Amino acid sequence: MNKRLFADVIVDNKSTKTDRPFSYLIPDEHKFTIKRGMRVLVPFGFGNKLVEGIVVNVKNSSDVDISKVKSIEEIIGNKPILTEEMLKLGIWMKNKYLAQYIDVFKTIMPTGISKKLKQYVSLNNGISFEEIKNIKSENQKKILKYLYDNGESSVDILKNKLKIKNISSSIKALEKKNLITIRSILASEVKKKYKKFVFRNFNTFNIQKVLQNINKRAFKQLEIIKFMCNNESVALNDLMIKTESSLSSVKSLENKGYIKIVEKEIKRNPINKKIPRTKKLELTEEQKNCVDTIYKDISEGKNNTFLIHGVTGSGKTEVYLQLIEKMLQKEKQSIVLVPEISLTPQTVERFVGRFGDKVAVLHSKLSLGERYDEWRKIREGKVKIVVGARSAIFAPFDNLGLIIIDEEHETSYKSSMSPKYDAIEVAQKRCELENATLILGSATPSIETYYKAQQGEIKLLTLSKRINNRKMPPIEIIDMKEELDNGNKSIFSKSLYEAIKENLQNKKQTILFLNRRGFSTFISCRKCGYVAKCNKCDISLTYHLSENILKCHYCGLAKKPPTICPECKSKYIKYFGVGTQKVEEIVKRTFPKARVARMDVDTTIRKGSHQKILDKVKNGDVDILIGTQMISKGLDFPNVTLVGIIAADITLNLPDFKSAERTFQLITQVGGRAGRGETEGRVILQTYEPEHYSIKTAKEHDYINFYNKEIAIRKEFDYPPFVDIINIIMADTDEKKLYNTCYKTIDILKEKIGYEKIKNGNIKILGPHPAPISKIKGYHRWQVLIKCKGNHLAFLKKIIKKVFINTTYENIKVSIDINPNSIL
DNA sequence: AGCACGCCGACT
């Protein structure tokens, strides 16, 4: 029986209004080949413009009237781009993060694989210049003239060159009048890379015969034949370099039939240097226990999630490596996530050194082509291990056994673009779908993760000893208020200044750390350390220079900055805002003979610049390295004996509930850079708040004590992990309209949630108020924060979806972030 | 988001 089949297709159209499956008829010839997860080309909209789509369902009835249903035009590729598991994962992400289908799928698919429709237009035959002149419409005349002069052109070029608004309508009109022809081409952004290879095409036994047929004076050709006697095949480039010959010599030999030139696809390889292979290391008692416990769990098919809490230098990586090796023996694949900033050659080398070409690397500095090739290596099963940043969690393995997330507490695992996913949550879901095991590792686990471990949701493993029993570097805390009392107004305390000087004399290296993140600064009293805080939110107030007010980024409270300190009545109220650049300047002035390097986002934009700076430090060409978080991870320089933390308060006073946690993590990690060689290290930490628990516990290297203090505060003030936070930002160019719509929407939201739930504190709505960044690119931004207790989240999301997505009032832009990293 | 349709004013 000839039954009709239909496909539900998610169309590549970035609009909340088309964010749903559309039914298409499957043509008979594709009935048996079509599968869920396949890419298709479908006609969409009035103009039946061909757009790309993803098949999410195949069924034998259509939801809508059959007369409306169009047919699928073409299937792209012969196997699904998204496996069944990845499709499920995508749909789960859509609901979890309230994102659009197409955004989710585009995140999962490799960048650059999607094809773009390019339109070219050309003048029809026999159109004369006279005819063009008689066209009344100015825009149409411009287009025709351009085509007359330049021949066929792409619509994009026309748009740029002629600057015509709504150019497509003019083009459509011209086509109707039969003056031009439109040609559409579907092109992929990334092309496969090909390389020419030369193959021997003669029998080496008949070499004499071959040589007879070559002119005695054709030295280069003889040279090539000699070379090809010893090599069956060689890259054309290499052949030309090695024999110092030109392409014409090679070509003439090809014409004679002695060699063949063949174009073969080669996969780009982002690892361009030879990395020596390394061997397994002997495990310590603790490490062995770790590997055994996890492996036993895997063998029993339990697939638990583990947290390895290991102090810096306790050898977590070796644990990962040996577990990966065990997975290889089981023919299972592994994904290793590391934070983008620590995805340095040093990290990559550890994995490539152990497993060689079984490893693929994915990070943001790869070119589109490199990324595409790495993706295909994974998909085709050519590699078994992926080391990469956040998005590597979507590596298309088909027999996944293990996911490792190192430095689990890092904020870069949460995406800042829609879908605003958390790689840890996605990893957990992926492990659940594909029966794999998840390992989180950190010296300073995030409060949320450690809480889960305490609750027994995650299994906790501890590595408390450093390899070789090396001591943790002692941390000296300098109270900068005292420095001020003693008349020292510089950014260096006396101790730090002396220590740097001493280090310079001893030819040892120094790292100076300053976290300059954030544009707005905070207000503090230099005499008593008072920091302006919001009394409702326990969050530092941010100083806004343009309006000269202090604002709370959580509840919107705003007040004038004090001119005298409310605590000690001193006049030393200051705003703080020293960045790494300023530090560099001061260091150069204070220590004119020192060789100084700075490493932050500004100095490492270019590919490889990161490595260049680190090489300089490694070679001893730098005495003092100044940097942001970028230098807090993975760096291992034995000659660095001093770490100076210029102002621990910068992170501490960020208007964010995670600021204490971040401070503890940063001090611990930056401090860990000191004393990695023979000489014992030293850490000097400058602060205006030496009594703060995150600083005191960091000094003692006491994570547990810090956790206990922090979790109590989170509980008292209703912060994660005790609530979920949803951050909604609405944006529009018209501020008045935005303001009105915001209030209107929030009223509807409150009504739908029900005043009952709001009253008893299960759902708290803060705002609306202007967002911390109140205007971006001409768009005014307003923000609503919702705090929601555990089991109400699903209910709340449903309502948010109804209110903010399905009914977008007045076409206002809405962005939703569930459990954001920070609300800045 | 794009795109067509439709209504309106300006200009031949």
Add this chain to the structure above:
DNA sequence: GTCGGCGTGCTC
């Protein structure tokens, strides 16, 4: 009449 501008509403 015809062209272009902009508001409205729909997309299998």
